[in-house]
Amino acid sequence: MSLRLYDSKTRSVRDFEPVTPGKVSMYVCGITVQGPPHIGHMRVAVAFDVVRRWLTRSGYDVTFIRNVTDIDDKILQKAADHDVDWWKWAYRFERVATEAYEVLGILPPSYEPRATGHITEMVEMMQLLIDKGHAYAVDGDVYFDVRSWPPYGELTGQKLGDLEPAADTESDAKKRDPRDFALWKAAKESEPATASWPTPWGRGRPGWHLECSAMIRRYLGPEFDIHGGGIDLRFPHHENEQAQSTAAGDPFAHFWMHNAWVTMAGEKMSKSLGNTLAIEELLHQARAVDLRFYLATVHYRSTIEFSDTSLTEARAAYERIENFIERTDIGEVDLSSVELPQAFVDAMNDDINVSEAMAVVYDAVREGNTAHGRGDDDRAAELATQVRAMLDVFGLDPCDEQWSVQAAAGQSVDAMVDYIAQQRYDARKAKDFATADRLRDLLADSGIAIEDTPDGWTWTR
Secondary structure (H helix, E strand, C coil), X not given: CCCEEEECCCCEEEECCCCCCCEXXXXXXXXXXXXXXXXXXXXXXXXXXXXXXXXXXXXXXXXXXXXXXXCCXXXXXXXXXXXXXXXXXXXXXXXXXXXXXXXXXXXXXXXXXXXXXXXXXXXXXXXXXXXXXXXXXXXXXXXXXXXXXXXXXXXXXXXXHHXXXXXXXXXXXXXXXXXXXXEEEECCCCCCHHHCECCCCCCEEECHHHHHHHHHHHHHCCEEEEEEEEHHHHHHHHHHHHHHHHHCCCCEEEEEEEECCEEEXXXXXXXXXXXXXXXXXXXXXXXXXXXXXXXXXXXXXXXXXXXXXXXXXXHHHXXXXXXXXXXXXXXXCCHHHCCCCHHHHHHHHECCCXXXXXXXXXXXXXXXXXXXXXXXXXXXXXXXXXXXXXXXXXXXXXXXXXXXXXXXXXXXXXXXXXXXXXXXXXXXXXXXXXXXXXHHHHHHHCCCXXXXXXXXXXXXX
């Protein structure tokens, strides 16, 4: 079976044929760095990291671009609320996001452009759209004229007459149509001067949608293979991206891929709902590899309902695989040269069906444990090699240095917690309750809960 992917635009699974044989160009919308990343952000990153890894494993030379939105209304507002320069605020959380990517084993992109580094390309694109009659300037603002482009709405299957006004409703009086969206926003007196750039239409800053189109054009050209992102971006962000890029004359994306939400109690995770889970906090509860396993082994178009129970189950499942690998001596091996089971290949070629692919992994682990039980070490080693090669596609090979280093660090932390917990226990026995309470609070501040038992103590994250 050749690779087939679900295209959100045509709402169908289609054979994947790259624009350039042997090469794949991908663009995935990155984070708006207004605050620390949450599990929803990492779901996007992990999902497309697996897609990228499979394309590479399939023999393609992959160019992967992931942007950083480092200026927008929320960044400016939060920086002002904290009396911090907006660019310092954005850079601080860009670094936090990068650390989260690295901890979860997400491969670095081929390039990671910032929006503020591509103002020239944005101005050029706006001028082109104005020249073609698809955009217009009013008092320093520049808007895309949706009525000038009849295909508008085709990505999400909507008709223009059914659409609500664009989100920037405070500018409706300037627009030809309330559904027109901003390509460029005129500078405001209430905003810092550093948050604006000169253009032929006056100083201002980019609209969110324009940023991605300009950066895609810069790094992938007018036509590319895959545009990815969370399903919440389909409208208006991706719809507007496609409209302005195709109106400018670019064929744009051949495939649109969207991952589903991470939800809590049935609601999409978002900062506005107050139900986000920051990655930093989650890593107090679970190993990074367990969190990646949890996110990577659910089909990208399936919703993940987050709960502590499901995360615990993911850890138990991965530990069973780790235990099988640890008890099997296979030595050094080049995983890229290992032939993958056909059932695994077929599953991954079927729109990256990681659930079916993991079923093949679990079957191999069960057969490998059975081989151990009957003393067939050669068969166990053969299966363990296959398991490692399959997990490598998910970025989850237990022997990868990414996870072995973290495991060693985790063991050191566990030993330190044990030591402090024992010191607290000894202080309690000596009736030095002030010291015991201080050590308990120290552990609590680090996300560690101590529970006294008749035999001593236990601790949990």
